[in-house]
Amino acid sequence: MKNVFCLEGMWDVNLKYQSTIEPVLQLLEKRGTVRYIHKNCATKVEMKFYLNKWGLKQYDDFPILYLAFHGSENSLSLADDDITLDELSEILEDKCKGRVLIFGSCSTLNIDRRNIARFLKRTGALAVCGYKTDIDWVKSTVNDLLLIEALQENEFSGRGIEAIVKKLKNITKKFKELEFRVVSQLEINKKMSIDDTVH
Template sequence: MKLVFCVESDWEGSARKQSSILPMLECINGVYPDLKYIFRTANTKEELKYCLGKFKQVNSADKDFCVFIFSGHGTPGKIRFGKKGISLSELGLIVQEVDDELFKKHVVHFDSCSVSKNSAEVQDFLRQTRADLVTGFSSEVDFIESLAFEMIYLDYLRDDKPKNVEKRLQRLQKDHKGFCDRLKFEIASQRD
């Protein structure tokens, strides 16, 4: 993996609070300068579609697999962009509008509470978007703890080839079992 592409929605709804995944991305890039990231924000469907279009530009230029992170508040089967929640099914349709193979050979990670709780919805999203893998949490997670976990997550994937990704994530689950169990970290693949 050479790239992390992250689209983050507003966590707080307040101009004074600045929770963000960006410092974690900067930190891991500081440790591993070869691991590049692109960070965008989106709080409306239009902004989300724009960001997905930017990923399409990057995707067509680089054939290496990427981790695409959706970061923001979530509930089972939904992620919030601005004030509105978008279901995984609706998100899949937005992705298809941009390119029906946009996530093919890539990993999609939901940095959001509970989005991965309903495995049927996650499997539908996988089929809709053709992502190789979808990862996320099926419970409420602490913001700082999830960021710490995602640094480890990206470390496990940074040197691998697409064919080894699922094995590396299973290794992550084994090596950090307590952490994964507490966060209810889930992996869904096309092979499930």
């Protein structure tokens, strides 16, 4: 079982508005698919605190980091500020070996592949997944649910992640308008070795 460590941002400044991703995680847990930890994050300080906690050995059995926030190109939106992928990679440096990150946010991965490669290299993550455009909340939530379920089907290793990436790409064909992308460390390494061969 590959459990989920979820950090969720504020969806609205009006605190009466109660949208949350947590019922999706509860559904997966009740089905026996995963266990999860869910924490709300409104500020950079809170996010850094929880990301540092997730990096501890005691959370090795929570290898899926699910970041559910508003977002924009190359960043996640918090109540007090945005946090860029470079800032995130600094916090997560060398803490993501054998782990996968899901950006459940609008447009965060609408960036150059080289930036994603740099993020993967710095953090050591096996793969990152996320959206390249503004997304419909319900459709993206369904996509994320299917994604977390698919991540359970293979081991988090080189060969396992290759099989997982294929499955994820098949799932996301159902939601083309979401412009979901999956980039793995293995994929980046293969491309670099092909480029080296060509040059």
